[in-house]
Amino acid sequence: MSKVPTTVITGFLGAGKTTLIRHLLQNARGRRLALVINEFGDVGVDGELVKGCNDAACPEEDIVELANGCICCTVADDFLPTMQKLLDRPNPPEHIIIETSGLALPKPLVKAFQWPDIRTRATVDGVVALIDADAVAAGRFATDEAALAAARAADPSLDHESPLEELFEDQLACADMVVLNKTDLVDAEVLAAVQDQIAGETRPGVKIVRADHGAVDIGALLGITAAAEDDLDTRPSHHDVDPDHDHDDFESFVVKGGEPTGSNALLAALAALIAEHDILRVKGMVAVEGRPARLVIQAVGPRIQHYFDRAWKPDEIRLSQLVVIGQKGLDRAAISAALAPILAGQPAGAQA
Numbered sequence: 001m002s003k004v005p006t007t008v009i010t011g012f013l014g015a016g017k018t019t020l021i022r023h024l025l026q027n028a029r030g031r032r033l034a035l036v037i038n039e040f041g042d043v044g045v046d047g048e049l050v051k052g053c054n055d056a057a058c059p060e061e062d063i064v065e066l067a068n069g070c071i072c073c074t075v076a077d078d079f080l081p082t083m084q085k086l087l088d089r090p091n092p093p094e095h096i097i098i099e100t101s102g103l104a105l106p107k108p109l110v111k112a113f114q115w116p117d118i119r120t121r122a123t124v125d126g127v128v129a130l131i132d133a134d135a136v137a138a139g140r141f142a143t144d145e146a147a148l149a150a151a152r153a154a155d156p157s158l159d160h161e162s163p164l165e166e167l168f169e170d171q172l173a174c175a176d177m178v179v180l181n182k183t184d185l186v187d188a189e190v191l192a193a194v195q196d197q198i199a200g201e202t203r204p205g206v207k208i209v210r211a212d213h214g215a216v217d218i219g220a221l222l223g224i225t226a227a228a229e230d231d232l233d234t235r236p237s238h239h240d241v242d243p244d245h246d247h248d249d250f251e252s253f254v255v256k257g258g259e260p261t262g263s264n265a266l267l268a269a270l271a272a273l274i275a276e277h278d279i280l281r282v283k284g285m286v287a288v289e290g291r292p293a294r295l296v297i298q299a300v301g302p303r304i305q306h307y308f309d310r311a312w313k314p315d316e317i318r319l320s321q322l323v324v325i326g327q328k329g330l331d332r333a334a335i336s337a338a339l340a341p342i343l344a345g346q347p348a349g350a351q352a
């Protein structure tokens with residue numbers, strides 16, 4: 001029996017994983033794909049966005065969302081049963097795509113493919129690491145030595161480098177292919193420097209492909225035939241020594257509301273909050289009063305994007321929710337206090 005090839009898409013928060021997957025679905029050339037989408041926060045925004053593209057290559061029943069914690073920590077409880085269900089189908093998918101959360105370590109996930117019941121029926125065709133060229137160029141993964149020294153002074157048990165840098169290195173070291181994304185945001189010289197930096201973090205022979213909005217040819221992305229579960233030892237991880245990996249370095253929360261009267265106040269408040277607090281990522285959907293379509297909000301570092309994606313369905317509750325993710329210690333109270341009244345649709349004067 002041939003094994004179902006599975007591609008693991010990894011990459012830090014906001015690198016463009018969902019964007020790349022949407023591109024893949026729209027260019028699937030008749031392949032029947034199943035999608036497993038994992039999110040750090042409790043609200044499944046990525047799944048919603050992918051379902052929003054309504055693509056025949058991946059109907060809604062073939063999209064499985066795992067939204068309660070990083071997939072690398074919930075392998076036995078969530079991931080394995082999900083894979084078993086997909087593989088047990090009378091007509092299993094031709095290819096499975098897994099989008100890990102931006103904070104997940106890929107190696108424990110690949111290791112799960114060594115489990116007896118999975119190993120005989122599925123294989124990791126390739127681990128694809130997405131890199132946000134703009135974020136690397138801005139130095140967002142480089143260790144801030146002063147901040148690290150301060151954190152170590154506050155917590156002497158802290159034995160690792162910056163959590164962002166660790167994730168960046170782990171995701172690259174596990175990759176069979178790297179997609180250097182967001183090339184539209186950096187100039188050629190900077191891009192070349194970023195590519196050199198990345199090449200120093202990958203295993204020998206790993207190809208780096210440049211992309212704008214995840215537009216990579218499906219033929220290059222799928223069919224790598226790496227069988228990554230068979231050569232885990234060549235994929236070093238910071239957690240090889242300390243397998244008790246958790247996500248204590250990061251936190252997320254959701255701010256909910258009803259119908260804001262427009263988007264300007266919300267976007268201005270978000271920009272101010274991102275500048276003031278150490279917010280890594282904001283994403284979600286907003287129901288703007290009087291607008292039939294839902295407003296998608298996406299912020300990666302200081303860049304905020306917003307667009308209407310599709311009309312709210314008649315049976316949907318017009319609920320606004322934004323997931324906020326950052327390193328541990330975010331001032332939740334202040335961030336929520338600034339956003340909640342706007343999301344609730346209170347007039348500007350009423351906002352504290």
Ligand SMILES: Nc1nc2c(ncn2[C@@H]2O[C@H](COP(=O)(O)OP(=O)(O)OP(=O)(O)O)[C@@H](O)[C@H]2O)c(=O)[nH]1
Binds near residue numbers: 212214
């Ligand atoms: N300018 C630019 N923006 C991009 C590109 N790729 C993705 N984006 C934007 O970056 C934001 C995040 O993209 P996503 O695809 O949601 O990123 P992700 O990796 O799935 O995010 P998480 O699941 O939260 O980790 C969105 O606003 C995208 O439109 C790109 O190549 N160029």
